[in-house]
Amino acid sequence: MKSKEKSIQKLSLFAITWPIFIETSLHLLMGNADTIMLSQYSDNAVAAVGISNQILSLIVVMFGFVATGTSVLVAQNLGAGSLKEASRIAVVSIVTNIIFGLLIGLTLIFAASKIINMMGVEDTLISDATLYLQIVGGCILFQSGLMTMGAILRSYRFTRDAMYVTVGMNLINIFGNALFIFGLFGFPVLGITGVAISTIFCRFIGILIMFFILFKKVKPNLPFLSVFKKFPHVELKKLLKIGVPSAGEHLSFNGSQLVITSFIVILGTEAITTKVYTQNIGMFVLLFSLAIGQGTQIMIGHQVGAKKFDEAYKRCINSLIIAIIVSAVIGITLYLFSNQIFRLFTNNHDIIVTGSILLLLTAIVEPGRAFNAVVINSLRATGDVNFPVFVGILSMWGVSVPLSYILGIYFGLGLVGIWIAFIVDEWLRGILMLWRWRQGKWRQMTISKQQ
Secondary structure (H helix, E strand, O other), X not given: OHHHHHHHHHOOHXXXXXXXXXXXXXXXXXXXXXXXXXXXXXXXXXXXXXXXXXXXXXXXXHHHHHHHHHHXXXXXXXXXXXXXXXXXXXXXXXXXXXXXXXXXXXXXXXXXXXXXXXXXOOHHHHHHHHHHHHHHHHOHHHHHHHHHHHHHHHHOOOHHHHHHHXXXXXXXHHHHHHHHHHOHHHOXXXXXXXXXXXXXXXHHHHHHHHHHHHHHHOHHHOOHHHHOOOOOXXXXXXXXXXXXXXXXXXXXXXXXXXXXXXXXXXXXXXXXHHHHHHHHHHHHHHHHHHHHHHHHHHHHHHHHHOOOHHHHHHHHHHHHHHHHXXXXXXXXXXXXXXXXXXXXXXXXXXXXXXXXXXXXXXXXXHHHHHHHHHHHHHHHHHOOOHHHHHHHHHHHHHHHXXXXXXXXXXXXXXXXXXXXXXXXXXXXXXXXXXXXXXXXXXXXXXXXXXX
């Protein structure tokens, strides 16, 4: 056990992060593949799926509280050498999130139409957006299971395995899209319905493979039967202590984005489509920061579990510097080639012009997001989860949402005004998170000390 833990602690950030980076990139590629392929079908289809995915992103956050709690607790317990406790947490989280996903999925099947109508979506988009939400949302349990098992594999340092599963899912998704959008091999052209079917099928295959990997590599340490001899209230309490506040920060962000999307709906279908294209492209800037943030969280979780607080502090700062530099460089590069990139999606001149301006602003937004991606994950890994939620709610709803409306709608700046609001929000939160980390209160707030 000691030799195994030693190897975990000696893993470099690069060794942990590069598979996470590839996996995250492929998750984004899956979304972009849907967007690019649907753009050949119609811009309205892109807008409809974009609206539905905004709602689904909010729903997925609800599963994130279990996945996040799992990642932190498993990493800290492995760092402390408590393999049995780590495995019990893993089992409880898998079962909890799959059951939760089933209940949410049933709700979405029956409530999709009402949710879409509450968004104030144009009549031409309501039918397609509702259908996509019912199909993909109805099978959301596959996504909840994938999130949890992926978090477990990464905490056990099997980051490559999670990456391989994502590679396979992408290939299946792209092939399925080709069948139903372009009618390959005589398949019917189903448009949005086909994209939805392809999405849930690749997730179904993905969750089966994840189960296989877990049983093959972690099975001796996964007591599925013994854990549920009685209700696992202790494990659930630990998951909730970390997961609920962490999910609160994500829920606040996605909720604010949903409100801001309703502002963009006022601007019209073209604005919605431009937002979808720009954010899909801009996500490539955030990818590195997200991967660094997740890799840093795993390392800091192990370090604080082993009481190596000075190493944890330095790890966060070094990771942050790398993330800021790379996000700035990638953001500027995407802007310089913005016209060529947007032409992969559309020939609409207005979308290309506005989108290019938004990519320039994105190059300013993303270094601010790097603060949040790295430092919030670092704070979360130590158990300091309440401060990011408090600041997040204050900034997102007190700055981002009202400023988006004031600049974008009231002053008529449109999407440009909304992107300026994003800049103010991300940088404000990021600087406050760095202040919190440097303050060092997390040293007295680690989960291992609370237990």
